[in-house]
Amino acid sequence: MSIILLIEQILNGLQFGVMLFLMAAGLTLIFGVMGLINLAHGSLYMIGAFAAAAGAAATGSFVLGLIAALTSAALFGALIELTVIRRLYARDHLDQVLATFALILIFSEATRWVFGSFPLFLDTPAFLSGTVTLPGGILYSKYRLAIILIGLAVAVGLFLLISKTRVGMRIRAGENDREMIGALGVDISVLYTMVFALGAALAGLSGALVGAIQSVEVGMGEPVLILAFVVIVIGGIGSIKGALAGAILVGLTDTLGRTLLPVLFASFMDPSAATTVGSALASMLIYILMAGVLLFKPTGLFGSA
Amino acid sequence: MRRSNWEIMMTMKFTALAAAALAMTFGNAALADAHSGKVKIGLITTLTGGGAALGVDTRDGFMLAIDQAANDAVEVVVEDDQRKPDVAVQVADKMIQSDKVDILTGIVWSNLALAVAPAANAQGKFYISTNAAPAQLAGKGCNKDYFAVSYQNDNMHEAAGAHATASGYTNAFILAPNYPAGQDSLTGFKRLYEGELAGELYTKLGQTDYAAEIAQIRASGADSIFFFLPGGMGISFLKQYADSGIELPVIGPSFSFDQGILQAVGDAALGIHNTSQWNKDIDNPTNKAFVETFQEAYDRLPTLYAAQAFDTANLILAAAGQADIADRDAFRAALKAADFNSVRGKFRFGNNQHPIQDIYVREVIKEGDVYTNKIISTILTDHQDVYAADCGLSD
Numbered sequence: 132m133s134i135i136l137l138i139e140q141i142l143n144g145l146q147f148g149v150m151l152f153l154m155a156a157g158l159t160l161i162f163g164v165m166g167l168i169n170l171a172h173g174s175l176y177m178i179g180a181f182a183a184a185a186g187a188a189a190t191g192s193f194v195l196g197l198i199a200a201l202t203s204a205a206l207f208g209a210l211i212e213l214t215v216i217r218r219l220y221a222r223d224h225l226d227q228v229l230a231t232f233a234l235i236l237i238f239s240e241a242t243r244w245v246f247g248s249f250p251l252f253l254d255t256p257a258f259l260s261g262t263v264t265l266p267g268g269i270l271y272s273k274y275r276l277a278i279i280l281i282g283l284a285v286a287v288g289l290f291l292l293i294s295k296t297r298v299g300m301r302i303r304a305g306e307n308d309r310e311m312i313g314a315l316g317v318d319i320s321v322l323y324t325m326v327f328a329l330g331a332a333l334a335g336l337s338g339a340l341v342g343a344i345q346s347v348e349v350g351m352g353e354p355v356l357i358l359a360f361v362v363i364v365i366g367g368i369g370s371i372k373g374a375l376a377g378a379i380l381v382g383l384t385d386t387l388g389r390t391l392l393p394v395l396f397a398s399f400m401d402p403s404a405a406t407t408v409g410s411a412l413a414s415m416l417i418y419i420l421m422a423g424v425l426l427f428k429p430t431g432l433f434g435s436a
Numbered sequence: 437m438r439r440s441n442w443e444i445m446m447t448m449k450f451t452a453l454a455a456a457a458l459a460m461t462f463g464n465a466a467l468a469d470a471h472s473g474k475v476k477i478g479l480i481t482t483l484t485g486g487g488a489a490l491g492v493d494t495r496d497g498f499m500l501a502i503d504q505a506a507n508d509a510v511e512v513v514v515e516d517d518q519r520k521p522d523v524a525v526q527v528a529d530k531m532i533q534s535d536k537v538d539i540l541t542g543i544v545w546s547n548l549a550l551a552v553a554p555a556a557n558a559q560g561k562f563y564i565s566t567n568a569a570p571a572q573l574a575g576k577g578c579n580k581d582y583f584a585v586s587y588q589n590d591n592m593h594e595a596a597g598a599h600a601t602a603s604g605y606t607n608a609f610i611l612a613p614n615y616p617a618g619q620d621s622l623t624g625f626k627r628l629y630e631g632e633l634a635g636e637l638y639t640k641l642g643q644t645d646y647a648a649e650i651a652q653i654r655a656s657g658a659d660s661i662f663f664f665l666p667g668g669m670g671i672s673f674l675k676q677y678a679d680s681g682i683e684l685p686v687i688g689p690s691f692s693f694d695q696g697i698l699q700a701v702g703d704a705a706l707g708i709h710n711t712s713q714w715n716k717d718i719d720n721p722t723n724k725a726f727v728e729t730f731q732e733a734y735d736r737l738p739t740l741y742a743a744q745a746f747d748t749a750n751l752i753l754a755a756a757g758q759a760d761i762a763d764r765d766a767f768r769a770a771l772k773a774a775d776f777n778s779v780r781g782k783f784r785f786g787n788n789q790h791p792i793q794d795i796y797v798r799e800v801i802k803e804g805d806v807y808t809n810k811i812i813s814t815i816l817t818d819h820q821d822v823y824a825a826d827c828g829l830s831d
Binding site for chain 1: 484485488489492614619636637638639640642644645647648649651652654655667668669671672675676679680681696697699700701702703
């Protein structure tokens with residue numbers, strides 16, 4: 132395998148990781164602050180993608196589609212927080228899982244009802260389509276490069292929001308001691324709605340960005356949701372830093388595993404069998420990674436005990 | 437009192453029995469007619485969750501034929517399998533036991549069909565496939581009560597291999613998801629492909645990001661690509677491939693290029709060659725009427741799945757007109773004779789009750805605002821699957 136191909140695969144892994152980070156950040160934030168397991172996070176991702184596709188189709192502009200995705204995911208996030216989710220904070224995790232699973236089914240069938248069963252069309256914007264030549268002669272998709280940059284910008288923005296602003300201070304306080312910050316006069320329910328809407332908007336952004344290079348269809352959120360859970364377990368539940376580290380780690384492991392393992396096996400096996408064994412092992416790799424991390428750090432890389 | 441009552445009852449019973457016996461002797465035809473008033477079909481397909489688009493088209497194509505026939509003698513029960521084998525099995529059991537269906541049909545996915553069809557056959561019911569036709573049911577595992585109207589799973593891939601050879605490609609890169617139908621697909625492609633392989637990849641089932649695979653294709657020095665990625669996977673692959681700047685010719689089976697998928701892929705699919713046994717431009721009156729009436733009824737163009745379901749319903753309707761379902765041997769013979777007007781023009785079954793048919797190469801084009809396919813050549817004529825030889829049934 133040439134060095135150029137390897138660098139390209141590392142970029143691919145990074146892009147996949149950054150996309151996972153956008154999903155995992157919201158999930159871990161919501162769990163960290165409200166102690167809520169939100170299975171409907173994947174539905175917010177789907178809503179983002181559908182809103183982007185519908186918005187872009189109606190206006191002809193990808194950027195307007197992105198804005199539609201962000202606002203509608205945030206709005207739906209706030210809506211379900213106000214109507215359903217806030218009744219669940221005091222309940223145990225099993226009730227939360229059950230109720231948010233019901234939300235998945237409701238959102239999926241409602242989306243099918245509005246948009247039909249067929250996948251929607253969403254294309255990359257003209258100014259980001261095609262490839263760009265990176266130093267060293269690497270041809271790389273402009274759009275994927277943009278996803279990496281947007282994801283890293285969001286990571287920096289989230290970091291600043293949480294460490295430098297008053298809202299961020301309250302979020303951190305909420306993570307540490309929920310009752311105390313309520314007692315100190317912070318309107319905890321508004322804070323919760325805001326955090327939930329922020330997490331939802333990030334999921335919506337992720338869905339919209341990915342929707343342009345994947346299939347916008349009902350049920351697209353659930354496979355990503357599972358990966359996002361793996362990410363936050365590896366990174367440490369509740370930690371944004373952990374979500375970033377976990378996401379990049381999962382992205383790189385998955386992408387490099389998929390390409391390197393079959394090559395590795397082919398060095399001592401029949402190529403056709405090596406492909407089968409290598410691909411089978413590659414699909415398990417991130418779970419093996421998760422098990423390995425948990426073995427040595429049971430609370431995840433950046434988790435607090 | 438008691439005794440005389442009992443006597444009366446016995447007399448009545450006897451009379452009833454005698455009447456029944458008389459009816460059996462003289463009124464056979466009348467009774468048989470009464471029964472043939474009820475061919476009950478259970479349509480199990482995917483109507484919710486991922487892949488529902490395929491099931492919805494299957495149902496709509498099937499019901500279009502049923503509605504057009506307006507035959508009171510045929511009744512259809514429709515239920516959702518949610519694309520889950522266990523749900524499909526439950527629905528099938530319910531249809532056989534409480535709805536008392538005679539025929540099961542409609543399943544889109546091979547893994548579901550494998551869970552349902554052999555069990556239905558074992559309970560003495562016909563299974564007539566509108567789509568899935570796994571190798572296991574075509575060779576040694578064939579059954580006199582199992583018919584596939586669609587194709588045998590390998591057919592499209594074999595045709596793609598033949599087309600790659602005919603196009604002069606000598607170094608193809610091939611990929612498919614790592615599950616039984618994916619492995620069958622690559623095996624099928626290699627069966628009629630004579631060139632070298634630049635690479636052979638199995639991807640994760642349900643994978644949506646193909647950046648890593650596309651990078652490998654770029655580095656492989658291939659002269660063409662064959663892929664089998666049904667549903668959303670194919671949409672993702674085609675969009676990402678178009679964005680990668682690689683301009684190698686792509687060949688695929690029709691599954692990634694049906695009417696529903698093409699609109700979501702857009703320009704990225706234009707010009708791609710794919711193999712199919714049906715297209716909306718096959719020139720015969722049945723097909724023309726089918727495409728027109730389907731569009732009128734549902735306000736969209738039909739997919740391959742709708743066409744196959746339409747053929748299946750017409751096959752059953754034709755058999756019901758020729759034989760009584762109560763006489764299973766006669767009904768089976770009527771099915772096997774396949775004396776109906778197919779949207780594919782000619783239609784006949786091989787010994788293993790899978791079609792022997794022509795397979796075409798189609799090209800993705802744009803008609804106005806709609807992406808669709810047009811036939812550019814016939815790549816295999818009267819093609820039969822390789823498993824037929826292992827099937828114990830005769831023609």
